[in-house]
Amino acid sequence: MKRVEGKVALVTGAAGGLGSAAARMLAREGAKVVVTDRGNREKEGQEVAASLGEGMGLFLPLDVTKEDHWAQAMERTLAHFGRLDVLVNNAGMGIPKDIESLSLEEWRLVHAVNLDGVFLGCKHGIRAMRQCGAKGSIINVSSVAGLKGVPTLVAYGSAKGAVRMFTKSVALHCAQKGYGIRCNSIHPVFIETDMVAALANASGDPDKARAKMARSIPLGRIGEPDDFAHAVIYLASDESKLMTGSEFVLDGGTTAQ
Numbered sequence: 001m002k003r004v005e006g007k008v009a010l011v012t013g014a015a016g017g018l019g020s021a022a023a024r025m026l027a028r029e030g031a032k033v034v035v036t037d038r039g040n041r042e043k044e045g046q047e048v049a050a051s052l053g054e055g056m057g058l059f060l061p062l063d064v065t066k067e068d069h070w071a072q073a074m075e076r077t078l079a080h081f082g083r084l085d086v087l088v089n090n091a092g093m094g095i096p097k098d099i100e101s102l103s104l105e106e107w108r109l110v111h112a113v114n115l116d117g118v119f120l121g122c123k124h125g126i127r128a129m130r131q132c133g134a135k136g137s138i139i140n141v142s143s144v145a146g147l148k149g150v151p152t153l154v155a156y157g158s159a160k161g162a163v164r165m166f167t168k169s170v171a172l173h174c175a176q177k178g179y180g181i182r183c184n185s186i187h188p189v190f191i192e193t194d195m196v197a198a199l200a201n202a203s204g205d206p207d208k209a210r211a212k213m214a215r216s217i218p219l220g221r222i223g224e225p226d227d228f229a230h231a232v233i234y235l236a237s238d239e240s241k242l243m244t245g246s247e248f249v250l251d252g253g254t255t256a257q
């Protein structure tokens with residue numbers, strides 16, 4: 001028996017990076033996966049969906065900041081696969097600026113993707129899970145930046161910190177209502193994806209920047225996308241059935257310091 005056999009999962013921002021790693025591992029562990037991302041990443045998203053195997057994947061365009069996209073994605077997921085058991089609110093972006101350099105427009109954009117997107121995902125995800133009677137698992141991707149201050153990522157840290165608290169309220173609501181739907185947040189440290197590449201490149205000396213990132217982590221290395229995917233499998237599977245409103249910290253010891 002595979003660990004998420006028979007479940008249907010939807011992953012946002014899954015055309016690359018951590019989302020695609022999670023989609024691939026979910027499929028390997030037996031889930032059918034709706035791979036979603038913004039329309040401009042359709043080609044990559046289609047490739048990820050096709051790589052999951054015959055009948056295991058479906059790509060849908062979904063900009064997480066747009067409520068009508070969420071409504072359509074849920075409708076099409078239920079029509080195509082008949083249910084929704086796992087929602088990974090993974091889509092995210094950051095603007096590496098501090099409080100003195102960030103504009104109001106940039107602040108709003110970062111919160112729209114990282115926070116509004118998670119709010120809309122939970123709202124529509126719970127509705128879809130209830131519609132099909134699934135005792136589902138919602139996994140909200142926060143960050144170590146949602147647990148400790150990062151002066152150079154002021155809006156990102158604010159949005160990710162809000163995702164952490166929002167997750168707890170959603171978890172308690174679902175528990176009190178007796179839905180059987182769980183909701184947890186994941187807090188990764190640096191993991192090698194386009195996001196980390198952009199941060200490293202912005203420094204002007206990517207190798208030096210990566211070495212500095214690795215040194216800041218007690219275990220001494222930047223994470224791999226599958227480190228994240230393994231955590232997703234645990235939270236998506238029934239193995240974590242006692243876990244809701246929790247923070248899954250995946251940080252190589254960073255916040256233990």
Ligand SMILES: NC(=O)c1ccc[n+]([C@@H]2O[C@H](COP(=O)([O-])OP(=O)(O)OC[C@H]3O[C@@H](n4cnc5c(N)ncnc54)[C@H](O)[C@@H]3O)[C@@H](O)[C@H]2O)c1
Pocket residue numbers: 012013014015016017018019036037038041062063064065090091092093113141142143144187188189190191192193194195196
């Ligand atoms: N990589 C890391 O070091 C790291 C660490 C902590 C947290 N995270 C979080 O993990 C998640 C995935 O990050 P990643 O490293 O894979 O980044 P990435 O940049 O490689 O991928 C992010 C994906 O989100 C998508 N996206 C952006 N805006 C969107 C929108 N409005 N609607 C739908 N999709 C959108 C992008 O198209 C992209 O495919 C993010 O929430 C990020 O904040 C990453």
